[in-house]
Amino acid sequence: MLMELMLRYNYWISVVLMLIGFYTMISKKNFIKKIIGMNIFQTAIFLLYISMADIEGRSAPIIISETGYVNPLPHVLILTAIVVSVSTTAVALSLIMKIYKEYGSIEEDKILEVHS
């Protein structure tokens, strides 16, 4: 059983991170914490992609070595996904700045109070 787990420990790590991120995202009232959760979630997915590209004993996909290369495509996809994540974070943070200016708070509870 333990061996089974050890064989796939990379997935378990990213699953745990994903759950942490997901929980932070939906349960926290503070907007910045939500964004932090979003970043953890996304990074966990990146970890999943990168770890599934790995092949034991092979090197990074740059043509210099003789040992063969790990799968390069997930790296490419994740470069794209990282940029998407950065852009989402940028838009989210600027929205938070605007919300703070308009409502004077970034706590969901307080905003709902101000609102009503």
Next chain:
Amino acid sequence: MIQNLPIFIVIIPLVTVFLIPLVGLWKRDYCFYISALSITLLFSISVFLLNLSINVIHYHIGGWEPPWGIEYVVDPLSAFMILLITFITLLVILYSKKSVSKELPNSIVEFYTVFMLLITGLLGIVITGDIFNMYVFLEIASLSAYALIAVGGKRDALLASFNYLIIGSIAACFILLGIGFLYMVTGSLNMADLSVILPKAYASYPRVVLTAIIFFIVGLSIKIALFPLHTWLPNAYTHAPSVVSAELAALMTKVGAYVMIRILSIFGISLLGDVPIADILSWVAAVAIIIGSINAIAQTDIKRMLAYSSVSQIGYIVLGIGLANQTGLTGGILHILNHAFMKGCLFLAVGAIIYKTGIRNINEFQGLGRKMPYTMLAFSIAALSMIGIPPLCGFFSKWYLALGSVESGKWIFALVILLSSLLNAGYFLRVLEKAWFGKSIHEEVDEAPGSMLIPTLILAIGCILLGIFVTIPVSFINSILSISKLGWT
């Protein structure tokens, strides 16, 4: 040049996007003309593509053949969606000139840039044949949608947009996870290639493939606001600028439904036969239809009412997808077309009313029928069509959906459709009664300007024509279904 047509569908709006800020630095009024010009060009190209798409066009970007490079696929279904998107957008852009210069006087340049990015995203999602490319364009569309919603009139728009952003990025993460799982067990990202490899992968990794389906369905359900994941939609549509509400309500969710059809057809019948995903979808859709309609009745803000009505109408489309038979799917795709026209028309009409009077509360609609007869006429036609009065288009998609549910032996869905039509009648007739028969309480209101009126009326006329000549879209959809090989029906 003609073999390069598919790529122009995305490149033309993209180049427009760079030109708008550059021209905007010099003269900001030209932004509108550039956008309108590029959409007109796109519209003519898409008419052309629809004719060509009988033989499915495969366009290999960069000259790399599919599993290695990215491929564009123009089959009748995607050509149909492209035509729908460009047509509705053309009308919305024409409408936007007056509306945007009133609602966003300081940021016309930025607005048109982001709006064109939204269009780029939507077109890219529809035309691509590569699953990761689809994700990238989905994010372009979503990001621009967040920004466009946030600039609506009041500060509530910011909160609505932020909520949408959080929920939308959860959805994006789920879709990315689904792509990851599929790639993990197949090693390919091309949709056609995937549908070939997946049965074999399913034999050795059944759980991974199933989980991929679950993540795709949940992620897309959030993006199209299927009940119970619809919570972002009412606020977002209510507080967005009226042009954006119309565009998103008419197109964004439809594109999500299109992606759902595509993704399900990747998985194909052999996989979906094992798990009752289609059944679950249709039951959820039935609940969505009822709950959306009931919620709509309870609203007093007209835009919020229309937003909840959207939740219920998305239920119809998903019901068509979930029924998984030819007639049901015909109804679903027909409803994509019809609902784009109806909801577009309703939101544009409401936008014109808000532009002229600032009224959003239904109770203040009294006597508007006499003050703004043409706008209210368009609104009434679309509303009656939503209810499903026979010669109008809304009736026929409901008819096909009901037929489809009877065909698959699920009478209860036909009853749900009937019940929801009654509920629709409940909330729309209330507005119509106030508008046409109420005593006028507005003195100095007159008709909306022509540039706003004409697109609204064109959509209303479209509702009538799509109803009277319903055989044309239906026979076209039937040929779509036979050519596109949507695998799970």
Next chain:
Amino acid sequence: MIRIYSIISLILIGMIFIYVADEMPAFGSPDNPINNRVYDRYTERSFEETGVPNIVTAILADYRGYDTLGETTVIFTAGMSLMLLFSRWKNG
């Protein structure tokens, strides 16, 4: 209330992952299906086909160059969205 919802959905998603993670291809094994389809051509022929020794760059900018165009558009979208937001809400 929201806490209950989030715990329920957390448990649901956690269960899905426990259900699936057992079956995923093993970590670091060269026989994984991920290396079946496109891996060989990328690693063996990318240098002669694109002239770039970094395979990731070759895929990023050539084989899947269109994705990268989309990705650049995403970051452009973020920039323009910011301009839109800040121009609209200039005076609060």
Next chain:
Amino acid sequence: MANGEITSIVIRTVSRIIIPFIQIFGLYTIIHGEASPGGGFQGGVILGTSIILLTIVFGLEEAKRRIPRGLILVFMSLGLLIYSGIGLLDMLFGGKYLEYTRLPLPLSGHEISALSILCVEIGIGITVMSVIILLFFYSVRDEDAHGINA
């Protein structure tokens, strides 16, 4: 401290020296992305951070004097225009979109493609750099207007 600049002479001198090196490193990362880890995004971000350092140390006014808003906007579009322009050029010479080898240059096929990849990376770098600068400028300006430090 009126407009948020740092007055310490050590920091000002060191940043004055270090900023060109950061920029050189950014350019190196972009150009050397073909043969080693790196590329347009990474290099663009490094170039962007050099301007962020400039803004932090010498204040927003100084940074804006050097990089006006219109220039950022032009750069943002320019990067993407380079990228899609290369694609359009390829199409003009009878290839598919982004089919680099079709450019009529007196070079062998894969040299043309490597050259195109370099241009594409530079385009990406320009866009990413200007967006990063834009993000920072906007967030700083907003804070100033609200007067958190005032």
